[in-house]
Amino acid sequence: MTHSKPTVDYSLYLVTGRALLPAGKDYYESLEESLQGGVTLVQIREKTAExxxxxxxxxxxxxxxxxxxxxxxxxxxxxxxxxxGADGVHIGQTDMPIAVARSLLPPSAVIGVTCNTPEHVRQAVEDGADYVGVGPAWTTQTKKNLNAIVGIRGLGMMLRELDGTQVKAVAIGGIKSTNALHCLHGSVSTTGHALDGLAVVSDIVASPEPKLAAEKLAFIVRAFKSGPPSSSSLPDARYTAEWIKEQVASLVPAVRKHGPLVHQITNTVVANQSANATLALGASPIMASAPEEMEDLSRAIGGLLINFGTIQNLDGMLAAGTWANINLKPVVFDPVGVGATRYRQTSADALLNTWQATVIKGNAGELAAIAKSTEVRSRGVDSVGQGFEDPIAFVSQLARKERCVIVLTGVQDYISDGNTVIRCSNGHKLLGDITGSGCMVGTSVATFCAAASLEAAESQTAAVAHDALLVKGDMLVAAVAGVLALTVASEFAAARQDVLGSGTFLPALIDELGALTPEKMVKAANIEVFSLQPAQRKDEM
Incomplete structure (x- = not known):
């Protein structure tokens, strides 16, 4: 008589840990409540028990x-x-080999293995594992001598190894309700391979109300699975140049209607220009960097800009993005000068592994550093060389890798969600002669993302299924609007008779940002749309 493997739902995978139980909480009572709350799989872990x-x-x-x-x-x-008579086992890299475990267990047994590298995943597939636990995603209190933290972006590299297999995957390590959605969304591979679930320990076991803790996590996983997780879906057929111009134009009055509060942790060199640009567009700026403020601020703001041109409070940046994600507010990341120092590079990695960016905006040198590409170098905040040989391919690949909209600024600007690339050819050379013009682009993008999110929330619709950029609204169009607002305004400013050079250009630019109208945007916008079919995409990045 043969026995088939049990059907396993990996969505919410509880790993027990009695040492984490709150005072007075019985282990069996906690387990019962966890299952009532939506736990779909349980692993009994007892490292010290006889x-x-x-x-x-x-x-x-x-x-x-x-x-x-x-x-x-x-x-x-x-x-x-x-x-x-368990349904199976979970083994680590230093435990019994899968083949030996398989020979000892019934044919129906489920076998899972912990994997910390793509090579581990590849080997687990070859050895016949039913599922892999990939991570650690974050630091965790439940294990000592952990391998190096993989980070959310590293999970996607491991998930690619499961393409074409039936092997399932759960993320492990430090997962809780406040980072679960980022973990699910941000780890989807460039080929569209998503996690099957989350393995959780302390967020449930250490809770005095494990049923509620499990319910919260189960809701997040269900919500993610109910949407399209693939980052390789076809481009939206509506994205034509004329349609995008119309949508961009509609966001100009939307900013003024909603007047969003735009939280900016920004370069101290440009804080004044950025605040004035925000006001001119019709929004309100708030500059705050203390970590203690972020939870409260996140509820009031329309959007968040993190520009680390002068990194002064990394903890504030980490907290701000985390709370913005939790409250579904768009996060624009402007990694100014990220390639200049190792500290900037490690700081950028820490930020992007902690929260999900809605938009990442930068020049060629900055985005090359984010992508770990050597094609373009940077000197301080400036790019060096001719730029990318194929900027369309670059921005689309990076958008799929980072699971967000990418804005590549330069003589021509390229904006992509991974499926569509929009090239904007506006702007004036005087932008390069003033300090902070690139930073003001980031401010403008954050402002329009905030307005687009508020507009979508008001109409109770998400304009397109950018499978949970963690906010409502079409963030690709919002990013295009932010870029065009600054570049189109620069053309009007430079044409004024009172502008004699860079000294008179900056105040004129602020004036023209305030004077933008939908009609001006439609008439002046110079954009081209490139819709990428799957065969055109390269995912080697």
Whole structure:
């Protein structure tokens, strides 16, 4: 008689840890409540218990899991799994080889393995694992001597190894309700391979209300799975030059209607220009960097700009983006001069692994540093050389890799969501003669993203399925609007008779930002649209 493997829903995978239970909370009571809250798979992990105690805990846990029709796995201990009739085991890189475990367990047993590198995943697939636990995504209190933190962006590289296989994947390491959506969204590979679930320990086990904790996490996973997780979907057929111009034009009065509060942690050199540009467009700036303010501010703002031209409070940047994600506010990241120092590079990685950017905006040198590309170098905040040989391919690849809209600024600006690339050919050379023109582009993009998000929320629609940039609204169009607002205004400013050079150009530019109208935007905007079919995409980045 053959036994088929149990059907496993990996969505919310609870790994037990009795040492984390809050005072007065019984382990079995906590497990029962967790299952009531939506846990779909349980792994019993007991690293210090004696064999007899481990077996008793496993047997009683199995009784509770069976009441809820939830499979139960045992961490590492094949003997315990066999003795109590578990549905399978989870083993680490230094534990028993998969082949040996498979030979000892029933054919129906589910076997999972911890993987910390793409090579680990590749080997697990070859060895016949049913699922892999990839990570660690973040630091965690539940394990000592962890491998190096993989980060959210590193998970996507491992998920690519599962293309064309039936092997499932869950993220492990430091996952909780405040970072779960970023983990699910940001880890989708450039080929569209998404996680099957999240493995959680302390956020449920350490909670005095494990049912509520599990319900919150289960809701996040269900919401993500109900949308299109693929980053390789076809481009939106509506994206024509004329349609985009109309949408951009409609956002000009939308900014003034909503008057969004735009939170800016920005370069101290340009704070004044950025604030004035925000006001001219019809929004309100607030400059704050203390981590203690971020939770409260995130509820009031329409959008967030993080520009680390002068990095002074990295903790504030980390907290601001995290809380903006939690409250579904667009986050624009302007990694000014990121290629100049190792500290800037590691800081950018820390930020992008902590929160999900809605838009990343930068010049060729800055975006090359984000992409870890050597095609373009930077000197301070400036790019060096001729730029990218194929900027259309570059921005689309980076957009898919980072799971956001990319804005590449230069003589011509390229904006992409990974499926569509829009080239904007506006602007005046005087922009290069004033300090902070690029930073003001970031301000403008954040302002229009805030307005687009508020407009979509008001109409109760998300304009396009940019599978959860964690905000409502068409952020590709909003980014284009932000770029065009600054570049079109620069053309009108430079044409004024009172502008004699860079000294008179800056105040004129602020004036013209305030004088923008939908008609001016439509008439002046010079854009081209490139819709990329799957065969045109290169994902080697």
């Amino acid at each position: 064999t007899g105690e481990f077996l008793e805990i496993a047997c009683r846990s199995k009784e509770i899991c069976r009441k809820h029709n939830v499979p139960i796995l045992i961490n590492d201990r094949i003997d315990i799994a066999l003795a109590m």
